[in-house]
Amino acid sequence: MLIFINGCPMEMVSSYLNQPGLQTHLKYWVFGHMSWAYLDGKHPGCDQSYFGRREFSFTLDNDIYLRFQSFNSASELENSIKEKCPFKIDIGPVYSVDPSKRHAYAQTGDNVFTPVERELIFDIDMTDYDDVRYCCAGADVCLDCWPLMTIAIKVIDTALRDDFGFNHILWVYSGRRGVHCWVCDGKARRLTNEQRAAIADYFHVYKGNENSQKKVSLTGAALHPFLARSYTEVLRNFFETKLLSSQNLFSTEERYEKILDMIPDESLTSELRGKWQDNKRSTSSKKDIDSIRWEQLKTMLQSGKQKVQGLRRCVEEIVFSFTYPRLDMEVSKHMNHLLKAPFCVHPKTGRICVPIDPNECEEFNPTTVPTLATLLEELNMGGVRQEVNDELDRTSLGESIRFFRSSFLQPLLKSCKEEIESSYNTKLQRSKNSLTW
């Protein structure tokens, strides 16, 4: 029975999954990323059970979903993947005990099956922006709306590093229309649900649904430094130089009415409306109409003559409404939330979920991300088999893998090693001290 993933027969998928090169790097990701404890046990301070307590979930064809998969070694994981050929692999938290043994643990009392570590994760999806992008809707993504993801990455990444002090952050293309973020610092993995919710709420600016008119409300005499920085360094410029024109935000009555709805001053909006309805006779080119109207709006709002409360931050509120990152709060708030593993193949598009360099995110193009089909072609064209480890390096995936290893994995492993060594040394010191009676 052939199952097609965006035109690729299932056989191709399993053939892909069986590529030694892929397995090596998947193993590397899994092995390196997940086994902070140095699974090969070289260091006496490492926790041998850590990897075995990590949950994975597999989505197989026929919508079969296998949760609470766990493995005691990277090769066990590899074999299971080859055997079951999952469409999608999700990574969950590290639990207090091996997930496959969870039923043995009573719900009450101290022996509870509960998450103990989990990366801090974020999920941003383009469909949450459907009300502000006119180029596409739903699952589609193009180069006009993709920049919304780019600025989301910039805003959140800067805050995670500068405000929260995190360092080991991996941004990943979700394969179709969004991005995921994995924060892997030890401090982040050990955050409680309450602390995760606090971080998510810190980032929560865009609130509301189709029933609310104004979704961004910036009260207060000043903006919080995080919002101010996001505005001046990223959002304002993006809105004014890119979004206005690429989405033609003021070009039609329907579109500019949406913006006028965000201004709580009738006299002001009717004045603007008047100007714009007359504008059909003006000589300015159609191209500039969005910028021109935006300037007019700004001038009116910032003229200092407002009598109505709530106009102070209106300009910023409009910019934020269109551009500020819209996170899926639930994904970040709970430790037990599963998230798709990096380097998976997206079942509907065939694209590989590759990492995105936050420092170069403006160059990232979702329409040129390698697909499974391309990858297999490249691998098959390889001819004489070279060094197994280098196979994927030669393909379009090579750059992603190199970036992943050098920018993310190596520093992370180094930091984990230091953590283990330092806590081990502290323990040794303590036991030495306690021996002096």
Added chain:
Amino acid sequence: METVRTQRKPLSKEVVVPTLPLYRSPPSLEVRLEDFELFAIDRLRVLKGISDGLSRGKKHEEMEQLEKDLWNKNMRHPQASEIANKDIISHFVLRLVYCRTEELRKWFLSMETALFRYRFRQESAEAQRALMAEFDLPYKAVGSAEFESLRDKLGQVSRSIGQPLPTADAIFYKVPFEEVPELVAGRRVFLHKGHAYIASNQVVSLVGTQFRSHLSKALILTNRKWTSTVREQEKDRLTPIVEALCTSYLGPDYSQPKGFAEISVKDINELARSSFPLCMRHLFEKLKEDHHLKHGGRMQLGLFLKGVGLKLDDALMFWKAEFSQKVSAERFDKEYAYGIRHNYGREGKRTDYTPYSCQKIILSTPGVGDHHGCPYRHFSDENLRAALSKMGVNSRAVEDVMDKVRNRHYQLACTLTFEAVHASSCDSGINHPNQYFSDSQKLLQPKSTQF
């Protein structure tokens, strides 16, 4: 903490520290057995009052005043020197009571933390600093050089939350952001490289989080100790008190209907329709329908009727009239009359049983064929909606009631029903079916001097 039996032993004249206790470790005091229970009950009134205020959505200033009133009303002691001891003792006793399940622990944690925060806010600045020092917090006061370099940003934060700009001598503290989740969530602090910069008026958040975290761990330990040793050791002395405390109802017990508040059998039908709470209405209707009720239902309805003013002879007549449509008069006398007499204290150990409070009813576990319990808790959504409509509650009010039910505020749901049915507000909230009845009668018969 040692508990001693009856005779009055002078409690040691310890130096009573005027600041807020942190309840770090059980005090080495001797406590009389009566005080063990009484102190705990008084504190429980405070905690329940806070819980009630919060579920009603009272605003912050109202809650602060409520807490003050509750504390002053309940936590006094004739000997001024004993006030602090009462505070500490009552807290530790309640730890025993509320450590035993996840749900109890969660409630106790929330209420004690809320209480602590209100009280902390009322302390002077020096007292607050002293308390902070006791907490062993990972915080540092921000030095003047750092303060100057960050002053702009700190000022921005202040302005963004409607606070005055920090003055040159303002004290700020630097803590890991994990210690102040609620300030981070509300963007009420400046963050830099993982540190939160908190103003002195935000310290309550830091301290509250710490308090909560310590108490949470302590409760787990207490539970372990309780389950493994204390409960068995104290089974003749403290254990029964502890187990009774968490289900204790703290209002009037309606065992003796006041005045000449009697009702006769012929009144019952009408009264059921106008003034019975839903739980009793349901039991009453089922009794009329099936001419039978199982034990749980007989107890719940029977004691309620006693509280409402039905005298023993009338009660016997009432129940017999219903039951004899299914069983013979002899069988009724043999099997059921005894039970009714027992409820009125005329049989067995002659205890005059008290009608069940809402709390007790909510906690009951009706099984197959039972009709007792609290409909707001035990009925399915569909059945509850139908029952409420039958009572005449309008659809808008039904939605409000269902919302309370979803949030497990069963007594508030009943209160809303009362308000809808009587088109009048019930500020005190419903805590007891007999209270529902008497409040209802008060509204319906204002001129009557009975109730």
